[in-house]
Amino acid sequence: MLKTGKKIFYILWGVLLIYFLYSYIKNPEILSVDYIKNWISSYKGHILIVYILISLVRGFFLIPSTPFVIVGALLFPDNLFLVLVISMLGIMLSATSLYYFSDLLGFSEYLEKKYPEKVKKWESKLQSSKATYLVLGWSFFPLVPTDIICYVAGIIKMPFKYMFMGVFIGELVLVSFYIYSGSFLNL
Known part of the structure; x- marks a missing residue:
């Protein structure tokens, strides 16, 4: 039963990724700030709910958060702190999901067989308490x-707290910059 559910999940996820990739190739502007802003604005009465939902699920499709953060600053210039909170919740949900579901996706065995030296190298780098700084720099x-x-x-079983803190601090700085610089585009 679990294998069937896993297959269905992979198929649905794959179909959605292919659909988004096809849509992007057909129309690259779908990830532009103006396009996203107009699309979200089309849901007038429910714009905040739509923005929250998109911010929370975009990570499952490996869609970058940057255009959505800037769109949030443009759509809600009077609530920039709320945009920051929503964006960070979406980013941290995505980071946590990828960390915990990395083995479920099945790439770990493939990478360990194909690149054993690189996996060992990353494993040694990401197992120390200093790994937080590496993740922070990467996230920033x-x-x-x-x-x-x-x-x-997730694949190399880095302590979750190091990954979480690195991503949180790095992304907090980056997202804050995007929000406050993006808000000036409204002037």
Whole structure:
């Protein structure tokens, strides 16, 4: 029964990822700030609820949070702290899910067989208490997806608290910057 549920989950997740990838290839503007802002704005009476739901589920599809954070600042310029809280909840939910479900996705065995030296190298780096700083730096750097470090941390069984604190602090700084600089676009 568990294997059937796992297969169904993989199939649904795969179909949705393929759909989003196809949509992005067909129309790359779907991840632009203006497109997302207009799409969310089309739900006039429920705009905050739609924004919260999208912020919470976007990580499951490995969609970057940056456009959604900036859109939040543009849509709710009078509630920037609320945008910060919603964005951080979505990011931390995504990070936690990727950490705990990394083995469920089944890539760990593949990576350990294909790249045993690299896995050992990352394992030694991410097992120490200083690993928080590595994760923090990775999370703060905007050109690399935070999802990757969360996934790797889960695969190698990095202590959750180190991963969580690194992602939280790094993303808090980055998201705060996005929100407050994004809010100036409204002027």
